[in-house]
Amino acid sequence: MSSNYHLIPQNVNTPFQRSSGEVCDNLTPLLPEEGTDSEVGDETPPSSFCGELQILHASPYSQTERFGFIMGFGTGRYPMRYYWIATAVLAAVALAIGLLIGFLAAPSGGGETPGNPPTERPPSETYQAWLDALKGEDEWVTEKLLEVLDAKKIEEHLRSLTRVPNLAGTSVDKDTAYYVRDEFNKYGLDSVEVVPYEVLLSYPDIENPNYVYVLNSDGEEEFKSQAFEKALTPEENRTDIVPPFNAYAVNGDVEGQLVYVNYARLEDFLYLERNLSVNITGKIVISRYGKIYRGDKSNHAEMFGAAGLILYSDPADYAVDSVTDVYPDTWWLPGSGVQRGTLFLDIGDPLTPGYPSLDTAFREEEEDIRLPKIPVHPIGYDDALKLLEQIGGTRAPDSWQGKMDLTYNIGPEMKDNKTVRLEVNNVNQKNYTYTTIGYIKGSLEPDRYVILGNHRDAWVFGSLDPSSGTACMLELARAFKILIDEHGWRPRRTIVFCSWGAEEYGLIGSNEWIEENIKALSKKAVLYMNVDTAVQGNHVFRARSSPALYKAIYDATKKVTDPSERSKSVFENWIDKSPGSDGQPSIGTLGAGSDYASFMDLVGISALDFRYTYDSALGISSYPLYHSMYETFHLAKGILDPDFEYHLAVTQVWAELARSFADSLILPFNCEDYGIKMEESMDEIKRNSEAMMKERGFDLDNFYTALEEYKEAAKNFHAYIDNLETVDPFEVRSINDKLMYLERSFIDPLGLPDRLLNRHVVFAPSSKNTYFGDAFPGLLDGMFDIDNLGEPEATEQWKLVEKHVSVLTYFVHGAAKTLKEVFQDG
């Protein structure tokens, strides 16, 4: 296959860039008063990208030492025993006074900001003062941080980031990496680097566009799909926009009858096969977007033998209110709009599974890796109408009917013996993608990393996905540096800001960086906080996360005013609109929808993702303009969030979460919630399969015993923490290690069954829908459709289930052990 590559010089033009217009200029930040020394667009080679490394030696007692010498002691004038006595007495005096001051100086009530926040950590002349310093001072930092964040600056960043298309592997990939680097440097982050990885990407061939045709019974072309979306505002009127395509779809030119497969979920195909006896082998299938990840749709189509797959956005899912009142007037998808997107089912550069795409890396052959094997192409609903109205055969069930003005039939019979032809001419190509990393060094524990991140690449402008998140992150970095520079604060732990490349293709930039740095991250990462699309609606806050972070998310959202109802906190609005089963707001499980996936699944770093979103009562699977050309700055500014107050609220939550993990004496993880979540999830599995298990004489008793052990250990561990009065740095460190390594407890280097690189045994992307996360995915997969198996397959499969449950039991027992080891802190 590689001989078919169009060899396009790196960083010059991708095949769809008809003009080589100097796109870099568009990226100059809108902040002339802060200097225009951007290096965007320069040709510095990758090897010298890294910003100057600034090693800080700001350990808390360096002042102490200097102070001691300045005072002139240590000259040896007095007999030694006087020193002994004096030391004991004076030190005791100093200590006691320090204690008293600490007591008196403590705020009398919760939540008030001292009139003059300290300009730096308390002086550490005494041991006690130093111990006091270890405790940090949270409240004034929170208030100051939320106050410093500025919606206007977020807007400015978003404007800068959405001036040009942000497709991965193009010259803009590098330009924006430098833009982010320059911003970080401007704020004065302690270290900034740009990291390039050469990875396999995929583009449509502009000389040979992809088309879907309707052919009449003589094979003559009757209809041809649009190659481009129509420009509806001046903003979209440019020539460097990648035409709609699905990344990694294999090239092909296939013709045949068309079958409508609803959302192309597994259950849709099984319904066709079992209830309607429709065999799709050799047919072209057409599926609407929505409900599940498009890569799973394509995988299902392939599994069931389809010759090709056409994806389209139905108004039922993307223009719910109307097909006329659409973008640019509303956020609904117009008929020309097409959702782009990757079909890749794994994570990271397809050519280097398990290892980073260093220049020295071995690249697998494309035929040895899991890439789509059938042609796939996406279209809008204007074009889809022309195809669907040709389908005959059985009428599709009511729940399959979309919202276009026609009767949705299943096929495969077509009206007037017409056929459909699908022509895909994509090129897989190795290009560099760039990731920018910025560090704020921690004052006391620089080797503990609180990691924030988002990707930078988009299919087109990406005003929501991902640039709304990037704009927030840049403002967040600025705010932290203001607290450092102007308020004398510095976080206890290091904060790392990550701007990933090539997320859209398969979470590639983050995966490769994690693979390169996996040893350090596995030891040092506290957690990973992802904000991809910061704002995709203005109805309510939404979060997905590890259960270890639920409480921290609740706490942070309680401190931020909700923009939709200013009398409420984000938390209060959230719990009103999305109540969970336990009296708290509902928080979802992480799948593989964004860059958190490799942190959680490969390393076991607790992760979360949040945003402001639309009303779930709309029943839509994503915001309508998702991955279309119309996801513009206008969508954000003109339609969703004119004052950027939702962006600001998300940034404030992010800021407070980052502060709480970067600066708290004891990390705000909660281990008990993990037990509750595991119990709920296993209870549900048990409910759904109890009869089946009983019949096999199989039970989950051992697992539940281990779970009780875990819950007890978690309860005792938190009770121990709650009663802790120490600030012994070693004891604190040890407790925090246990908290942050809890997630690592669930990592099995041997992977889930048949999923070697999905190492988290409790949570993983669903194997049926990569967007969403499953609890106990190995167990769900093992029992999937097991009651339809004959013998001896069923017995063999039950044996695998039994083995996997024993593995889960071991990991839950192991997690309990890590919380209750020999010594409470041992």
Place this chain on the structure above:
Amino acid sequence: MSSNYHLIPQNVNTPFQRSSGEVCDNLTPLLPEEGTDSEVGDETPPSSFCGELQILHASPYSQTERFGFIMGFGTGRYPMRYYWIATAVLAAVALAIGLLIGFLAAPSGGGETPGNPPTERPPSETYQAWLDALKGEDEWVTEKLLEVLDAKKIEEHLRSLTRVPNLAGTSVDKDTAYYVRDEFNKYGLDSVEVVPYEVLLSYPDIENPNYVYVLNSDGEEEFKSQAFEKALTPEENRTDIVPPFNAYAVNGDVEGQLVYVNYARLEDFLYLERNLSVNITGKIVISRYGKIYRGDKSNHAEMFGAAGLILYSDPADYAVDSVTDVYPDTWWLPGSGVQRGTLFLDIGDPLTPGYPSLDTAFREEEEDIRLPKIPVHPIGYDDALKLLEQIGGTRAPDSWQGKMDLTYNIGPEMKDNKTVRLEVNNVNQKNYTYTTIGYIKGSLEPDRYVILGNHRDAWVFGSLDPSSGTACMLELARAFKILIDEHGWRPRRTIVFCSWGAEEYGLIGSNEWIEENIKALSKKAVLYMNVDTAVQGNHVFRARSSPALYKAIYDATKKVTDPSERSKSVFENWIDKSPGSDGQPSIGTLGAGSDYASFMDLVGISALDFRYTYDSALGISSYPLYHSMYETFHLAKGILDPDFEYHLAVTQVWAELARSFADSLILPFNCEDYGIKMEESMDEIKRNSEAMMKERGFDLDNFYTALEEYKEAAKNFHAYIDNLETVDPFEVRSINDKLMYLERSFIDPLGLPDRLLNRHVVFAPSSKNTYFGDAFPGLLDGMFDIDNLGEPEATEQWKLVEKHVSVLTYFVHGAAKTLKEVFQDG
């Protein structure tokens, strides 16, 4: 196969125990004056084995806090600003005075023990005093420790431990676990536990002994091997000694011609096939013990199609001086003596690869795991003579000739058309094996584990293997507690003593415990120090280790007097008799010869193993009585080390090594030696394959670039440490983490090619000889015999080699990165 099991009640009698004599009494320690409250032999069920957990709260400043309150400060009588001023001034005074005292109190010269060693850590009333305390005080601890260790006590332990056979899975397994537990409790270790694992073991069936026969041409029995070794001293005259057998050999009764295969190395079989055109398919082969691990011999025999394997000890390897002047007069093997031993090629319980053998664990079916598939049985040279003299055919080459009074022929022709019959009746059986763990809690960093260990099980008495090591470890534990109780010292880090079960079968106890605790160990283990056979000769010290530990071993051996030449240190004698290539004593690479294997290979915990050994000029592969019934207390006391001074020297080295890692401010790892060792090893591979590589257009340039990066990073890191003046607990911790995690840098969760559970990419047991360690084992295996491959196999194989070199390059680059991350300590 499982239906053939003899179901023998756990902990009652194994099949070879003809009497059920109360063996426990024999274990009562020989120390009546220290109390006889041993619980050995009681029937406490496994679930309540754990010793009482004693949580210590001896954090260094608890005294400080108490002191402050006793002095009565904190009553609030004075205006606050006076406190401020007083605090600053007095604290500064206290600090400066503390500094001065620290300066004046420092020993004036190196190496001298203070007249009155401090009875505890220095008082921590001042911050500086506390910082001073962090530094530890090494020299007096070393001197005191070496002084406290007592050869007499080692002898007493050895006497206790060798009174009865110590076979794994028998009641003695549990009894001795309790003996060790009780000793630990008597010394007052902070926590002691006995951990049982039910694992697959193997025993001969006493009702159906294993035999080797010579049959005449009519099939009549002409000779039958001895079922037991002859008792030569009263000590051996007992009925509960397991007859010679090879663990996990499959049952079978095979008959045929006999072929002599020398040591059954791969090269021996290739020589037979390629040079002598001897096809051994369907033949019984006889191999002498020595040179390589017996499991590899059996594996090779199986690979080449043999029907069965007879192993024997040739006088050339086991009675070099004479076959008459043997045990009990000398250490040479008598003609009746037989080496027992396992044939298992993997590590840990065969039924639970990758997971611990918890009671809830899933057990694989025996047919699904890698166990020997041909019958194998060991005999002594008296019996071997009767077999070898029947072999006709070609005379074996000179280098194959043993030392018995006959001409060694190859076969397969046999004199007078005789044949050989091999009958093996072993039983595989799940039994509990017990591991005892004792902890001395660290004063400052209890969550850092310096781990010492040895196994407790033996094939018979095991006076050298393993009880010489266990006797030393017990004495070591006692000595550390004396330093704590009588001298006020406590190590900075936790010391863990491990007494493993079922090592002889396949390093099972240690592997299962590591698998159960892998998450904690991966984060907390500093290193693992194994002393299996402490003394197997009295010529010179011998060590095998990770390169990260070379320097620490050199340093420790410099502090201990050599028993063979009292004017020299162990180091000086060692460098004289075993000089290495670099001007230092020679240190070998770890294979899988003892319990260090899972620490290194599975988790990446730096490990070492050492002993006092015989003169390598003897050319023998082990001490002659290895794994025979004659490995008795008499061998240790009467022959090898009458005054236990070699045992003492080994214990002293162990003690000083443990102290240095448990108590030093900066861990005494060396990262640069790792670079040197990798370079030497790769240079050798390059030398041996350069022509071949050149022909393929393949080079190692990328690897060497990464290696240079590593060496530079290691050099800079050590320069940084050498210039470090801080005792900031966080900075120290961070540096130490880097040092102790260096070994983890080389762990690939994806394993070596086709060796998923061998995760260390730089060192692993040789796939041709499990006893020994290879550097870059994946590369050696990948290129083994590659020039004899045809096409396309050769091209495919070279592609695998190329991939593996890219993986090695990545890991070396990754190790460099962990040493030079963003911030020096970040």
